[in-house]
Amino acid sequence: MRFPISLVFFSLGICHGAIALKSGKHCLSACELNLNYVTFNDADAKVSFKVKACQSRLRAASLYLCFAEYCTQDGRDEWLREENTGCQRLANLTLPPFDIVSNYTPEDVARVRRLPADRGSSGIILNEVVIPDANFFDRAFQTLVAAYFEVDIHVTYGIAMYYFWVTVIAIGVGTRFTALIRRVQRQEWSPIPEDDFELDQYRDTKHAPMLSSSYTLLKRYIIFPATFGYRCSQNVGWCTIPPRIQALTIATFVVLNTVLCSVSYPVVHGNLYWPKTSDQLWRYVSDRTGVISLMNFPLVWLFGTRNNVLMWLTGWGFGTFNNFHRWVARVATAQAMVHSVGYTVMIMQRGGWNHMWKYLQKHYFWNGELATIGMCAILGFSVYGLRRSHYEIFLVTHIIFSIVVLITMFYHVEIFVDGEWNIFIYLSVLLWAVDRFVRTLRTLAFNWKFWNTRGFASYDIATNLIRLEIPCSQSMLKTKPGNYYYLYLLNDALFVHQNHPFTLAYVNDAKADSYWRSPSRPDIQRTPSYSSIESDSLLYSSQAPPVSSLVFLIRPYDGFTSRLKKLASLTRRRRSLRVLVEGPYGDTIPLHNFSNIAFVVGGTGIAVPLSYLSRLLSEGSKACNIHIVWAVRSYALLADVSQRDFRGLLDDERVTLTAHITQDDELKDDLIDGLKYVDRLKIGRPDVDAAVEKAAKEAGSRGLAIVACGPSTMADDARRATVRALADGHRSIEYFEESFKW
Ligand SMILES: Cc1cc2nc3c(=O)[nH]c(=O)nc-3n(C[C@H](O)[C@H](O)[C@H](O)COP(=O)(O)OP(=O)(O)OC[C@H]3O[C@@H](n4cnc5c(N)ncnc54)[C@H](O)[C@@H]3O)c2cc1C
Ligand SMILES: NC(=O)c1ccc[n+]([C@@H]2O[C@H](COP(=O)([O-])OP(=O)(O)OC[C@H]3O[C@@H](n4cnc5c(N)ncnc54)[C@H](OP(=O)(O)O)[C@@H]3O)[C@@H](O)[C@H]2O)c1
Structure with a gap:
């Protein structure tokens, strides 16, 4: 691990001799930290450490002299007010005023005994006023500066995760908003084209900005391809790899987390809390990972819910946010593991198993351990194989362990008495509750009875x-x-x-x-024929x-x-x-803005063209050629769906259905009637590459949407073919995938 520049700064800061006056609360706290090592015997020996601190005038005088020696005037009155509030509550006492040391002349101060680090830090009983020597004070000061710096930077880096996702979402919203404005402008300011030729010209000119080379390059190399070339819907072993643009977003998030968990650890030589460098690093790294892990919680819940407002803002589907959900959860779990391992190592190093056993009795501690175990269990039960083969087991364990994690985390952070970390748990619960509430609303809106x-x-x-x-x-x-x-x-x-x-x-x-x-x-779209009549x-x-x-x-x-x-x-x-x-x-893909649309579907994936077809053939749609390439196992399914579910839509000249029968040998006579809507009937799987290439050639420079919905290999074929078409110069091509992948 690299030590930052601040390490040099902190190390050099420890000097021996007179030092410049320090300002702020760390200076006053450093004096307190020094004098906490001393037991002044003018206080009742039987009372607690805190009450002793309120009772002892020797301690008060030593503190005030320390303030005078090393600190500016800033914050002293506030410090005294806070101390007095505590002492009032604890022992019904107030500290003596600052002027108990006002009669000390410089000579008197010079004569006061100086407390060196080696004596002070080992614990000592005194019946006189003391002042920590410059070295001891400085070690306390640097210790506190580093510790408070860490407390602040943990939170700052945790907030960086939110900035990251706000930026990602802003890009999504911006892209969507720009597309919307372009569409509105097109509708408002363009004359309505009269015929096909004009329509083509109109499209070519209006699409020109969209066809800019940079956008084409972006589509070809970043937006459409699978991360490593081909497999995207399909699994790779026990994993799925999202499309390249999502993978890049996720990779940036992972790198950001890794970097922010690895930097800004100001090691202080002579640190009074943790003298050994390794102890300081264990402590800071454990705290950093713990804080960022918890701060990632609301993001995990936000991205994992069905009713996520970000889907509506960006137009990105559940699959995209599901990928984000999974990776934020994985990162948070890895951080929780480092946090737990770090504390376990520190406790074991300090006192072995006996010490560990004492910690395990502490409510906050065992809850923290359980939370980490719960997070690991969620990951374990979410592996691809289980999700695929036993979806319900995955779902039930996911919900049960999520509840366990939220409850145990709540009790883990109870150690922070001000409750400042509870907000991240409340937020996660709120997001979950809102999702369940909106789910109920949607069900009631469908039928309130x-x-x-x-x-x-x-x-x-x-x-x-x-x-x-x-x-x-x-x-x-x-x-x-x-x-x-x-x-x-x-x-x-x-x-x-x-x-x-x-x-x-x-x-x-x-x-x-x-x-x-x-x-x-529009009647012109259909030539009268026997079959159409x-x-x-x-x-x-x-x-x-x-x-x-x-x-x-x-x-x-x-x-x-x-x-x-x-x-x-x-x-x-x-x-x-x-x-x-x-x-x-689910969002509607703006297919009606394309003149050419090719659906590449398999089996029940035919539901997708069916859901769009009426809209694409109605007024206001720009669709001229809609080609459906359907791989279907049996003649029976083909005949049934084309006759019953297409409801005559196949009769429109703009629509072409090419059916590929993949597993049926025999065409029975009673099905022939149902196949009359099919334009082309082929045997065997479709060549998806060739189908996309043909669609791209036919579309020329006009807009072409490829919509894939079917088995994962088919979707991956269609994605790859689209990227190839882009490489071949078909810049107006867009790719949409409706299949669901994990
Ligand atoms: C947005 C979307 C639309 C879909 N539309 C259709 C459709 O119109 N017609 C159709 O036949 N199928 C459709 N599916 C697929 C359908 O949801 C699954 O086939 C169904 O959930 C399987 O349920 P099962 O318990 O019988 O499956 P199982 O035999 O338990 O699992 C079969 C497969 O379905 C996956 N699966 C199971 N439950 C879910 C779930 N709740 N969410 C996502 N995937 C799940 C499993 O991971 C597994 O890969 C769609 C899926 C999605 C995500
Ligand atoms: N909106 C949605 O997200 C949605 C809606 C409905 C369905 N789906 C998904 O669509 C998929 C299809 O489900 P299903 O059970 O109905 O399908 P199915 O009956 O198995 O049919 C799939 C067809 O596609 C063919 N095929 C498979 N891989 C191919 C490839 N690489 N190239 C060309 N053809 C290929 C198959 O050929 P063979 O017979 O040779 O295998 C078969 O004819 C499922 O994954 C389902 O989840 C998604």
């Missing part, structure tokens, strides 16, 4: 898909493309606490149907559902979704289930 919320689930063995429809006419909150909801299943009392996120595919309602009859729908008639004649409902397409896995599947399979008709709906969550 929440106990009456019903969902209608059906499971089709051929498609291996659960279709869940939840009537939503009573909901107070509007839905937007890209929204997702957390769903609870109340049918099974054991699992009512479990809730899982699902993308809203679309809202099945009469109003949406009227869109297709609306005269505002047929599909229109199909749509127009279709019965509007009695009430609006949210439609979710759910792939059954092992936990929540397998229970849902079991319940839905119990009857051949739609099964009525009691559910709770918490949402909506």
Whole structure:
């Protein structure tokens, strides 16, 4: 470890002989520290040290002479007032006034015995007035200056974490705000383009600033790529590595913490508290890591909650903040470990196991040890393997240990009697409580008679898909493309606490149907054909559902979704289930500002294009070409979704669906009808690289959005292909990922 310049300063500060008068409270405290080593025998021997200090006139006179010898006048009256308050409370006494030493002439002072460090610091009983010698005083002064410097710098460095995240968030908010202003300016000041050609020109010119080389370079090297080139959604062993821009942010945070836990340790040779350099370092490092760890707590809770106002401000998703949450928590845990190890080493060095045992009886101490163990347990139970395979175990242990950590930390910091550190625990609890409160509000806003919320689930063995429809006419909150909801299943009392996120595919309602009859729908986008007439008639004649409902397409896995599947399979008709709906969550990607959009989706990832399509085809959207590349395992799922869930939207000329059947050998006759909406049907997995490259070529210099939602390999392929397209000169390309990753 490097010693800072201040070390040299502090070391040189210790001189032997007359020294310049010092000012401030450290000077007065240094005299006190020196004289605390002395027992003056004019006080009652049986009373406590503090009461003795109030009783002893020899001590008072020695202190006042020390003040006069080494300190300026600053702060003396205040010091006396504070001492007297303490003495009044403790012993109903006041200290003698300063003028008890006013009759000391310089000669008298010169004759007063000087207390050297070697005698003083070993403890001594006296019945006379003394003055610490210059060296002893200076050691006390430097000891205190270093100790108080540390107290302040710990907090300053802890606050630096907040400055760091404020800067990160400000960049996010700034970027979002700039994009918003640009969009508003475009809408307000531009003439509405009349035809396709004008539309293209309009886009080219208006997008020009966005296509600046620096932004392109930023996208290519910083914003889009996986940190180490390819794997981003996929795990690397037992880890996941966030995209490069997030990884850089996190790395900066980790480096900042490491640096701020490693610098500014002014070692004082002759330190009266901790004579050995190693003891000073252990103490300062332990305190620094303890303070910064605790100060990081509210950030951990802020970033980990669903209802985090920063998501709304920046437009960054839950996945991004989840990465921040995890890394702040890891750093805080590492700091807590150093803090605990540091104190354990210091205690063991001082008195071995006996001493340790005494500490373990102290309430604040064992609570601190438990808090660190709790934090480590949270990390242990959050490893990627467990999160993936036993999500509910991860969640329950996460909540239980978080409560344990908050409670034990509360009792750990009780040692600071002024309660100045409790604020970080209160803040964390507050953030958690607000999140739970807003979750409840969202559930009530969906249906304030929440106990009456019903969902209608059906499971089709051929498609291996659960279709869940939840009537939503009573909901107070509007839905937007890209929204997702957390769903609870109340049918099974054991699992009512479990809730899982699902993308809203679309809202099945009469109003949406009227869109297709609306005269505002741009007819030029569709060439009349037999199939379109047929599909229109199909749509127009279709019965509007009695009430609006949210439609979710759910792939059954092992936990929540397998229970849902079991319940839905119990009857051949739609099964009525009691559910709770918490949402909506999630931001809308501004896809309607792009002329070209390519969705690269796998399986139930089709929910994402479904949720955006109506908006993209409605008035005000700039979308001209929407290409959906869908990898789907079976013909049955393809036919079912394209017929039922696309609701005729595939009939629009702007939309192209290329379906890739990956695991079905045989196309049954009864499915052929359902496949007529599919533009291209291919066998085998899509070549994601080629699909992105083709989309980029077709888009030319016009805006292109690549939206990936599917298995992690597919998402990583799409990310890499986007970066390659950028490298090939397609500067107008943007990448959005809707898949959730840990
Ligand atoms: C924003 C978002 C939208 C989603 N939309 C859909 C959708 O429309 N259709 C669909 O079929 N699936 C969707 N999913 C995935 C769906 O949430 C999981 O498949 C589901 O939670 C699995 O539950 P399970 O208990 O059956 O899974 P398990 O068999 O226990 O686990 C399967 C996988 O799901 C992950 N998972 C489990 N619970 C959660 C949770 N609460 N949050 C995040 N991940 C979890 C696990 O880590 C594991 O990787 C979405 C996920 C997210 C994050
Ligand atoms: N909004 C959201 O965040 C959201 C919404 C819904 C779903 N999801 C996620 O989407 C994923 C898909 O779930 P699912 O179970 O419904 O899918 P699935 O049935 O397993 O289908 C995935 C399809 O993608 C293909 N595929 C896999 N990797 C590929 C690659 N690298 N290149 C091309 N094609 C590839 C598969 O081919 P093979 O048959 O050859 O494997 C399969 O056809 C899950 O991770 C789910 O969590 C996310």
